[in-house]
Every structure is written in structure tokens, then in C-alpha cells.
Amino acid sequence: MTIAPDLRAPRRGPDSPRRPRVHRAWWVALAGFVSMVGAAGFRSVPGVLIDPLHTEFGWSHGTIGVAVSINLVLFGLFSPFAAALMDRFGIRPVLAVALPLLSTGSGLTVLMTQVWQLWLLWGVVVGVGAGSISMAFMATLVTRWFVARRGLVSGVLTAAGATGQLIFLPAVAWLATHHGWRTPAILVSVSAMAVLPLVLLVVRDHPHDVGLEAYGADAEHPTTAPVERTGNAAALALTSLREAARSRTFWLFAGGFAICGASTNGLVGTHFVPAAHDHGMPLTAAASLLAVIGLVDIVGTIGSGYLTDKVDPRILLAVYYTLRGLSLMALPALFGPDVHPSMWAFIIFYGLDWVATVPPTVALCQQHFGERAPMVFGWVFASHQVGAAVAATGAGLIRDTQGSYTYAWLTAGALCLGATVLSLMVPRVPRCSR
Secondary structure: OOOOHHHOOOOOOOOOOOOOOOOHHHHHHHHHHHHHHHHHHHHOOHHHHHHHHHHHHOOOHHHHHHHHHHHHHHHHHHHHHHHHHHHHHOHHHHHHHHHHHHHHHHHHHHHOOOHHHHHHHHHHHHHHHHHOOOHHHHHHHHHHHEOOOHHHHHHHHHHHHHHHHHHHHHHHHHHHHHHOOHHHHHHHHHHHHHHHHHHHHHOOOOHHHHOOOOEOOOOOOOOOOOOOOOOOHHHHHHHHHHHHOOOHHHHHHHHHHHHHHHHHHHHHHHHHHHHHHHOOOOHHHHHHHHHHHHHHHHHHHHHHHHHHOOOOHHHHHHHHHHHHHHHHHHHHHHOOOOOOHHHHHHHHHHHHHOOOOHHHHHHHHHHHHHHHHHHHHHHHHHHHHHHHHHHHHHHHHHHHHHOOOHHHHHHHHHHHHHHHHHHHOOOOOOOOOO
């Protein structure tokens, strides 16, 4: 069986060393995918553990939601600084610190007895660790290692979060129900550390480090040469923000992605399980539905990446936000003790759209900001997580004061329709022939 030509390493002369038939970029992307699955593991846990933590410690939904909000904010806000650190020191060193940090934060939660410990470990430590292996990491990897198929690879790597959700959610729900919430926290801690050897063996910072060009590079679309950075990484990240903030386009990206975060991680990812439980649905059944969203999202996000290489990303974003908004407005009428066909329709429909917005947003950042795109996208992603944090706390407070999540779903749906307008306002850039 032959391998498709576009997967092969660049052709060399007869006297040059033999190169593997599969380009190294694909192996780096695979290691990145596995790393993002590990980082997503603990990010999938909060929504499942809200009720067990409430039962054991008596903390309110709003109090636990604060911990989730801290996690979400740092998950986003640290992302551009992680991109700057990768630009300054390399991808592999940053991952080599982030994975043990993620493991430590999740593992130590089994010892907590006070709410400040929940905020520190679940919020700060895990937020920084996961933020180092978030979407800015994906944008950095794709920008350095790929010239062709960037949209597709962005979609596949984005799907890693959904895959992590798919893997961990049913296991976390089952373990929390039968063995208490501490067991899944340990599971996530061990899983994060298990990824570290793969990162150290496979990941390299730039194709030139191993004598290669980026995948798809040619005379017309060359590999971006590595630039030796000096100075403070934090200053570099802040400089990229200051320069991007002068552009109206940046704020359109940031506003739309803030709504994206509010309507996914902040609301559905955090509160879908307790909302379904409010209507009599068993915890494991609700968690399984959320996991199915993750499964369907793998298809939706990879498909979105494929379409991003072929269709105007602004149009894709407008379609995605419109469909998401309408589905969220319909959700309150679908909850019940049993899973009816209408709920399955929502799960599949919403799952296809879950993070399908990421590949077109990454593509637009690359079109408008060039080599600064990874750090700029890091700041755009930070706005995503700020929106998620507001929704995580706000939806918890709505539940505590109103007794239900209905207004949270309706508000998120209306905001998504606003994101449609923001997407269509982004200036159009002529697409590269590639």
C-alpha cells in the first residue's frame, strides 16, 4: 500500500540522508493532539463534580462556579503568554512544565477541605497548566509545522478537546457516582503525566530543528524561518496585544469569541449536567449526553477545518453562531427525566457546532495578523475564556436565585445571534491560492 504523496517528506537528492515517508509534521501534530486531550481531561470534570462537591462540602452552585470561572479566565488569559513563552523558549519546554503542573493541581484537590483550596487548585494551578496547552499552542504548532492543510489540522487539533471530553466524562461520572469525586481527580492527574514521555520524544520546536521544511512548503509558500527571540516573554505577549488592539478587526474577533466561550465552556460545558439533573435526569445519563456532544464535535470540528480551507471563514462563523443561538433558545423545552428524541436532536445538532468556530477564527487571524497570529489568537482565545467565566458564574447565580437555568439558555442564544453580526463585519482578505 502506498502513502499519499502529500504526506511524504520533501524530496531529497540521491546522496542526502533518507527521510521518513510520512512527514514529521504529522507526528508532531499527533503528539499535540494527545497533549490537548490530556489538558482537556480536567477541563471536562467541573460540570460533573458540581453536585458531588455541593453534597460533601455544602458549597453553593455559585461558589463552585467561582472556581470554574477562575479556571476559565486563567485558561484563556495565560494562553497568549504561553504562546510568547513558546516563541521565546520553544514548544517542548513549555509543555514539559505545563503537564506536570496540570497533574499536580488536579491531584492535590483530593486533599482540599476549604473553598479557597478549591479556587487555588481547581482554578489557578489547573487553569495555568491547561492554558499552556490550549488554542494558542495549537495555533503555534500549525503555523510553524504546516503551510498546506492548516485549516484541516487546526480542526483536528481543536477536536482534541472534544476527544478529551469524550474519554473522561463518562469515566468521571461513573467514578464519582461509585467511588466519590476524588478518584476521577487522581485519574486525570495520572493521565496528564502519562502524556509527558510522548512530548519529550516527538515534539520539536521547528521543522528546521530536524532538517526539514514545513509540510506543504515550496518556493511560492516557503517555511517561515525561525526567529531567535530575546527579552521578556510577558512583554512580547503584551506588545502583541497593544499592536493588535489598534485594529477594529481584533475587537470583532474578541467579541465573537467571548460569546463563543460563554455559550460553550461557560454555560453548556459547566452547567448542562446539573441543569439536566434539576429535571430528574440521572447524573450519569446527563454526563453521557455531554460526552456525546464531544463525540459529534469531533466530526463537526474536523469538517469545519476542511471547509475553512475552501470557504470564506466569515461565512462559516456566521452560519455556526446562528445555528447555535437558535438551538440554545430551544433547549429549555427539551429537558426532562428521560432522554427523548428531541434531546438527542439537540445533542447532535449542537455537538456539530460546539467548537467548529475555532478553525475559521484561526484562519482569519492568520490572514489579518501574519506571523503574529499565534499570540494574537492567544488574546482572542483569552476573550473566549473571559466570556466563559462570566457565563459559568452568571448561570450559577441565575440557578441559585431563579431556581432554574432557563434565562441563562435564552440569554446565550440571543448573544450568539449578535456574534453572527460581528462575524459578518470582519473585513474580507483575498484567499491564498493554496
